[in-house]
Amino acid sequence: MSRLNWHQAVLQNMIDAVIAVDRDQRIMLLNPAAERLLGHALQQILGQNFFETFTFATAESRAEIQNSLEMVLVTGEHAVIASQAPLTTKAGSPLQISGNISPIYEHPGRIMGALLVLYDPAAEMEQNLCSEDLLGFIEHAPIAVALFDNSMRYLAASRRWIDDYKLDCESLLGRSHYKVFPETPNHWRIAHQQGLSGATLRDEELFLRHDGSVKWDRWILMPWYESQNTIGGIIVLTEDITDRKHLEQENQDLLEQLVAAQKIESLGRLAGGIAHDFNNMLNVIQGHVGLALLDIDADHPIHQHLTEIRDAAERSTELTQQLLSFSSREEAEPRFIELNQSIEGMLRILKRLIAEEIDFVWEPETAGCIVKMDSSQIDQILANLCVNASDAISGIGTITLKTENRKFDHEFCKAHPEYLPGHFVMLSVSDTGPGIDPATQARIFEPFFTTKPQGKGTGLGLSTVAGIVKQNQGFVRVENQPGSGSTFQIFLPCRRDGKPIPHLEHATRAPVGTNEMILLIDDEPMLAKISREILLSLGYRVIIATSPRDAIQMMLDFKGTVDLLITDVVMPEMNGQELYHALQKLQPNLNVLYMSGYTLHIMAEQGITSEENSFLKKPFSRNELAVKVRQVLQQN
Known part of the structure; x- marks a missing residue:
């Protein structure tokens, strides 16, 4: 009920007679009790003067009430009708009234009328x-x-x-x-x-x-x-107000979800920026390692160390690519992979992620374990689960990594609704820690939920694992024995009909150039420098610039023909495609090779499509750069 309706209800149901008059003493309102007491209906006397409408038995009683009313309208002071003033009703019956008179304010300081509250003392019944x-x-x-x-x-x-x-x-x-x-x-x-x-x-x-x-x-x-x-x-x-409280709680939950989503979005933008910059540094590492390997015999002790650095840089490239995909919400690129081989390629890195006093046990399935997913997602799952398992163990313990082929029929799934029917590859990570209490286990996959001390965890690890598994039509189970450790089981659909893409060995000989002139632009000076050294080692002539403005000036100053433009895509001043079109006006037959550490999703916004043959993704190896440069030069 609105405040106005409440006021109306109270006025209509008051026992005392209420009469409102304006500053000219005209009747503006009567409540039902006043109509019954005095015998007049509001519509009959609305706007009439109060003292011309009601008849007083004596001039003294009329003068007393009129003086009191005028005093209230002038001073704002309340007045009491102390004596029982004789009044005649419409029907002519005598009536003895008492009551009080109060001012009615239009706004503070301005009186718009008065309120007379009257009652017949003889008619009171126990208050x-x-x-x-x-x-x-x-x-x-x-x-x-x-x-x-x-x-x-x-x-x-x-x-x-x-x-x-x-x-x-x-x-x-x-x-x-x-x-x-x-x-x-x-x-x-x-x-x-x-x-x-x-x-x-x-x-x-x-x-x-x-x-x-x-x-x-x-x-x-x-x-x-x-x-x-x-x-x-x-x-x-x-x-x-229970329904209102529930609505407030729902709104609060939605607000918290919005804040969490904004945190994830902000984290995505941050991850994208960091991954892009890190890709540039990885490219510098890969470039220098690639050149160093050319000068070191395979049987030299340093050769093995350089190979380890190269392989670790390539693994890091896949992880940063996953960060970039997360930041841009780009679809993963699934392919058939042999899970055991992928895990074995990650074992060296995993062993470095866990504490030295913890034993690491690897138990692969003897039969093939073929799944279809982005290989970098496997790395993410392994890294998150193994780090969590290591953190759960205080002191000496064991982490067991295991794969196994499993099949669940519909009858089994009816009895165990947490499973899905079909053929699956199970990847499990077990630890000998204290286990997980039920309250924590109920929330472990929530984004930003963590039991680690402040600054030690983001609460995104397990939620990321759950998201990857769901994206690949799998499911996750947690077996937990408080006091005896826990096991995270990842079930991924088994693709027995798929043929895994074999691991490509690094080519021993890269295609070389024939003294072609290349103009290379990258706004990261270290990357521009190592790219130049690689191209020189491949038999090309190279001039470099670190900004589009410098590149245009170099093209104006250069007296010969530039065979190929290699340019970063996202740069200050103008993007790579805009730079290429500007240089085409100086040399119409100029070839171009774009390069970038951003995903193809971002490249599409810059006008570069995934079908482009003239696109090289950072970080790249010496061989990848050599192959792509020859492809672009030979297609024209």
Whole structure:
């Protein structure tokens, strides 16, 4: 019910006669009690002068009330009609009235009229609390309301109050509230006493229903007065706001999800920027290692170290590519892989991720374990699960990495709904740590949930694992024995009909150039320098620039023909494609090879499509650069 409706309801149900007049003493409002008392209907006397409408038995009584009314309109002070002024009703019956006059303010400092509250003292019935009007109003009130005397006995209660609190209306009136509710909390007893002392209280509170459910109530408690200075009891109003509270909780949950999504989006942008810059540094490492391997015999002791550096850099390239895909939401590039071979290629890195005092056991499936997914996703799963397993072990322990082919039929899945039917490859990581308590296990896959100390974990590891597995139509199970460790089981669909792409060995001989001139632009000076050295080692002539502006100036200054432009795509001033079009105006037959550490999703925004043959992804090896340069030069 709106505030206006409440005001109307209160006015309509007041026992005392209420008359509102304006500053010219014209009648502007009558309530039903005034119409019954004086015998006039509002529509008959609206706008008429108060003292011309009602007849007073004596001139003295008329003058007394008129003087009081004028004083209220001028000064704003309240006035009391102390004597029982004789008034004649419309029907001609004599009436002795008492009451008071109060100012009505349009806004602070401006009086717009006065309110006369009149009553017939002879007609009062025990403070009128048992009048049919008041009882009717309370009984049919749209909210839960109860009226109590100063001993907290029920005088009246609305139907809503009786229904909400499951009470018997027949035996309620006259009973003490504390006998009706013998377990009334102490804070409510204190609130009742505060109300009986004149305080008005309001709050929101959680209540337990009889059926065991809970509800939220908003309540107001205030005193009612028998006379101007005597409190007769209290009135309590309650409203069920459970639905509103549930809505507020849903909104709070949505807000938290939005904040989490914004965190993930921000993390994605950060990861994308870091991965792009790291790719450039990896490219420098790979370039220098590739050149060093050319000068070292295969049987030299340093050759093996350089090979390890090269392989680790290539593995890191795959991981940074996954970060870039995460930041741009680009689809993964699944292919058939032999899981055991992929894991064995990662074992050296995994052993370095765990503590030295922890034994690492690898138990591969003897039969083939072929899955179809992005190989870098396997690396992510392994790294996250092994790091978590290592963190779970305090001191000496064992981590066991295992693969196994499994098949689940429909009957098994009916009895075990957490499984899916079909052929699967199970990848499991077990540890000998303390295990996971049930409360933690229920939340371990939630984004940003972590049990690690602040600064030691992001809470994204297991949620990333779960997301990758789901993306590849698999599922995850956790077997946990508190005190004896836990096992994470990753089930991925087995692709027995697929043929894994064999691992490509590094070519011993790269295609070389025939003294062609190359203009190379990269805004990372270290990468520009090592790329130049690689191209020189392949038999090309090279000039380099670190900005589009420098590249255009070099083209203007160069007197010969440039056979190939190799340019980064994302650069300040202009992107690679814009630079190529600008240089084409100087040399129309110029060939171009684009290179970038960003994903093809970002390249598409720059106008470079995945079908482009003239695109080289960073970081690249010496052989990859050699092959791509020859392809671009020979196609024209």
